[in-house]
Amino acid sequence: MAPDRDIIRGHVPLEPPERLLRTVGAWEGEAGRDWLKALPGLVEEYLARWELTPERVQHPGGHISMVVLVRQADGTPAALKVGMVTSQTREEHAALAHWSGLGAVRLLRDDPAGSAMLLERLHADVSLRSLPDAKAMLEACGVLRRLWVAPAEGHPFASVADHTCRLAEHLRERREQPWAADARPLADEALAALERLTESAPAAPVLLHGDFHHGNVLAGDRMPWLAIDPKPLVGDPGFDLAWLAQDRLDTLVAMPAPQAAARRRIATLADALDVDRDRLRDWTLFRAVEAGLWSLSVGDREDGELALEFAAWL
Incomplete structure (x- = not known):
């Protein structure tokens, strides 16, 4: 006999957080809205299947996932x-399994087909954003050193080369839109930077987080800091580091001479992790411009303009 749902839920409301409703609806269209409708029932299914007792839904939660503390x-x-299963999240479970808790949250159980995972409990309200910028960057570099390992033979992860080829196609399309007219010179610079990067590849590609920033590193009990929410790829470490390089842009904007501060950050991060400075600058330029135009395309003007301003400083 199937378990009583009210007993499984413990009367805990299992409604998706507001941010999840907003972002999935805006980013994933009709498919996203259909997934959101089915989400509470899907969560209840896994609570029953894995014999879990819910305590509360994590707020604000993820942009394309719902987390329930159990x-x-x-x-x-x-x-x-x-x-929600996307091309970027499809292999999250595989990356966590490969890291096996070293530098990342530990995977306890998973169902890849349903994109459901049972994870060790971290301190969800304490991320690297709780630290001063310099200290947060230092701790972030320590986490990346653990994550950048060789992938297993026959791994399922997409390559940075293939991923950025698709991003470049989208960037070219967005470059032609009327609302992107002012950003076309930056888009051209970003595409030229990617071309330079693809002319030579790192000798030993590693498993990358793919979406590494301060908000995706949480405090833990087993280790001080652990990464969450990877969008794994295999390739040049500079691709990962470029996302970290543009974290806390509001902090950079508030600094005297933000252009110089941005360049110092690139140099400091590159030296800390033995990444070539010029390659990191090119990766950061490409990722900032691509992210900026994407943000503008989905109506997020504030983040889009800030990313493009940062790119111009480089």
Whole structure:
């Protein structure tokens, strides 16, 4: 006999957080809205299947996933994550399994077909954003050193080369839109930077997080800081570091001479992780411009303009 849903839920509301409703609806269109309608039932299914007792839904939660803090059958705390399957999130479970808790949240159980994962419980309200910028960058570099390992033979992860080829196609399309007219010179610079990067590849590609920033590194009990929410790829470490380089742009904007501060940040991060400075500058330029035009395309003018301003400083 199927378990009573009210017992499984413990009367905990399992409604998707507002941010999830907003972002999935805006980013994924009709498919996203259909997934959101089915999400509460899907969460209940995994609570029952894995014998989990919910405590509360994590707010604000992820942009394309819902996280429920739970207790396992033996009382151990954990987190149930149910996310929308996309090309970027499809292999998240595989990356976490490969890292096996070294530098990243530990995967306890998963169902890749449903994009459901049971994860160790971290301190969700304490990320690297709680630290001063310089200290946060230092800790972030320590986490990346653990994550950048060789992938297993026959791994399922997409390459940075293939991923950025698709990003470049989208960037060219957005470059032609009327609203992107002022950004076309920057878009051309970004595409030229990518061309330079693809002319030579790193000798030993590694497994990358893909979306590494301060908000995706949480405090843990087993280790001080652990990464969450990877969008894994295999390739040049500079691709990962470029996303970190543009973290906390509001902090950079508030600094005296932000252009010089941005260049110093690139140099400091490159030296800390033995990444070529010029390659990191090119990766950062490409990722900032691509992200900026994407943000403008989905109506996020504030973040889009800030990313493009940062790119211009480089």
